[in-house]
Amino acid sequence: MSVAVVGVGIHPFGRHDGVTGLEMAAVAARAALRDAGIGWQDVEFAAGGSDAAGNADTTVSVLGLTGVPFINVRNGCATGGSALATAHAMLAAGSAEIALVVGFDKHPPGAFNPLPEDWGLGSWYGETGLMLTTQFFAMKIQRYMADHGVSESTLAKVAAKAFANGARNPNAWRRRRLSEDEVLGSKMVNHPLTQYMFCSPGEGAVALVLAREERARTLARAPVHLRSVAFRTRRFGSFEVFSPSIPIEGAPSPTTEAAAAAFEQAGIGPEDVDVAQLQDTESGAEIMHLAETGLCEHGEQESLVQSGATQCDGRLPVNTDGGCLANGEPIGASGLRQVHEVVLQLRGQAGERQIAGPARVGFTQVYGAPGVSACTVLSR
Amino acid sequence: MPADGVIAGTPEAPVLIGSECRRCGVVAFPRQSSCAACTSSDVKERRLGRRGTLWTWTIQCFPPKSPPYAGAAEDFEPYGVGYVELPGELRVEARLTESDPARLRIGMPMELVLIPAPGGNGSATYAFRPLEDA
Numbered sequence: 001m002s003v004a005v006v007g008v009g010i011h012p013f014g015r016h017d018g019v020t021g022l023e024m025a026a027v028a029a030r031a032a033l034r035d036a037g038i039g040w041q042d043v044e045f046a047a048g049g050s051d052a053a054g055n056a057d058t059t060v061s062v063l064g065l066t067g068v069p070f071i072n073v074r075n076g077c078a079t080g081g082s083a084l085a086t087a088h089a090m091l092a093a094g095s096a097e098i099a100l101v102v103g104f105d106k107h108p109p110g111a112f113n114p115l116p117e118d119w120g121l122g123s124w125y126g127e128t129g130l131m132l133t134t135q136f137f138a139m140k141i142q143r144y145m146a147d148h149g150v151s152e153s154t155l156a157k158v159a160a161k162a163f164a165n166g167a168r169n170p171n172a173w174r175r176r177r178l179s180e181d182e183v184l185g186s187k188m189v190n191h192p193l194t195q196y197m198f199c200s201p202g203e204g205a206v207a208l209v210l211a212r213e214e215r216a217r218t219l220a221r222a223p224v225h226l227r228s229v230a231f232r233t234r235r236f237g238s239f240e241v242f243s244p245s246i247p248i249e250g251a252p253s254p255t256t257e258a259a260a261a262a263f264e265q266a267g268i269g270p271e272d273v274d275v276a277q278l279q280d281t282e283s284g285a286e287i288m289h290l291a292e293t294g295l296c297e298h299g300e301q302e303s304l305v306q307s308g309a310t311q312c313d314g315r316l317p318v319n320t321d322g323g324c325l326a327n328g329e330p331i332g333a334s335g336l337r338q339v340h341e342v343v344l345q346l347r348g349q350a351g352e353r354q355i356a357g358p359a360r361v362g363f364t365q366v367y368g369a370p371g372v373s374a375c376t377v378l379s380r
Numbered sequence: 381m382p383a384d385g386v387i388a389g390t391p392e393a394p395v396l397i398g399s400e401c402r403r404c405g406v407v408a409f410p411r412q413s414s415c416a417a418c419t420s421s422d423v424k425e426r427r428l429g430r431r432g433t434l435w436t437w438t439i440q441c442f443p444p445k446s447p448p449y450a451g452a453a454e455d456f457e458p459y460g461v462g463y464v465e466l467p468g469e470l471r472v473e474a475r476l477t478e479s480d481p482a483r484l485r486i487g488m489p490m491e492l493v494l495i496p497a498p499g500g501n502g503s504a505t506y507a508f509r510p511l512e513d514a
Contacts, residue, residue: 113445122410124382126448128505129440129498130473135461138438146436146486190438191481236406236417245398245409245470246463247417 003091004216004223007036007209008340013327014173021053024205025104026062032207045090047083048102049073050332077368080335085229097215104205105330136241138190141284148299156183158283159197166326168352174326197283202328206336224343227377228265232258234371241369254373259293266377270294272361275345277338279367280323313356335366346380394494400426407469429466430492437462437484451498464490464508477509485514
């Protein structure tokens, strides 16, 4: 049994004073239903969530009270991916023919300030200045650069590419191009990462309509097949955020395991991917995730990025909508934004940022604290 | 500042209190009541070594939000953070006494010391200091 994406909808990312997260979710949901050519009353199952902007199922009071079973998901950075996995499984099990998935969020400016007690840590960990996600990303890429020969120029090129793609995406938040020198010359945040190498917490919403394959064929749109969704949490030994210590013996990251599972379920290999959306919380994350997902070898990123292979006109376009760097990070929405962009690319509807090569297979990977990753494989 | 049960030893020679799994031998910090590697709950206290090598590092260049940070934004000075690999045990995350990126190098030898805890109430926290020039 397979499942297809038959509708996608988005509320622009960025800052939207006076608009609640739930209102953005309703805008995205209506757009996705319209795109699928169906009404809210046709939806038989729904799942969704936000990290900080309310209960997703409250959108039903805006869209209409139809009695639809709705599961609220709150699973950190994997919120969107978890909602998608839930809906995918419900459809595959035959519990519904058509499902809606929605992810949204609205965060205040500045770095997140998680509290140690919520993460099983003593209060001293936060009091002494160790509880920052930015530190973790900086230290992971610092070590990775030393082990695998990645340069600061490559870090900057990843960000410059994101803003170039964002400039061509009407739904992106950051739409001004920035040169490699501007990225390198921006304020240092956590060595080796500068201000413009980091994404910012933001606002936005995305919704997807999924259908079982036989039903999908009766709908007007050309369906995009959701070949697999895989979700993993960290294993002992994986280097993750908020770790007062880590073992010397490493282990594969949750991204490595989720990606491998997604490719296996799909029966498609990383070498078949035409376009990928990867978690780019900061420039280094995109670089490391390229190899963790199997899209390239460790150490190959330096030549890939320097040669322009990951640009929209390259052989392996990555984060064609500008990624988190240009769209910001509304936690609940990011994973679904990636799927939204892949669907547009596979349909040939990505406008100015449509990839140059054939678009048959797409891949998405979302990752976050405290070591969760969700990956999907989609095909035309 | 760290709660009781995190730091032991003397002000001149502090040690961190971790734990060790009696079944698989895996070492953890801070002390855990069960083993994240093998799931056993048969663990004992273990005092960690004081010296190791710098595995990775960064400089915290902006004042962390408060809460949870105890220091005041107006008093903020950038500080180093790193993971120090203690041979045969684990890698510990800690503040570093050095905040100049030019004076930090992956692989350099480090030693555990106490520094004043942020917030200025006279308490101390742990940090690693370089034992030689980068």
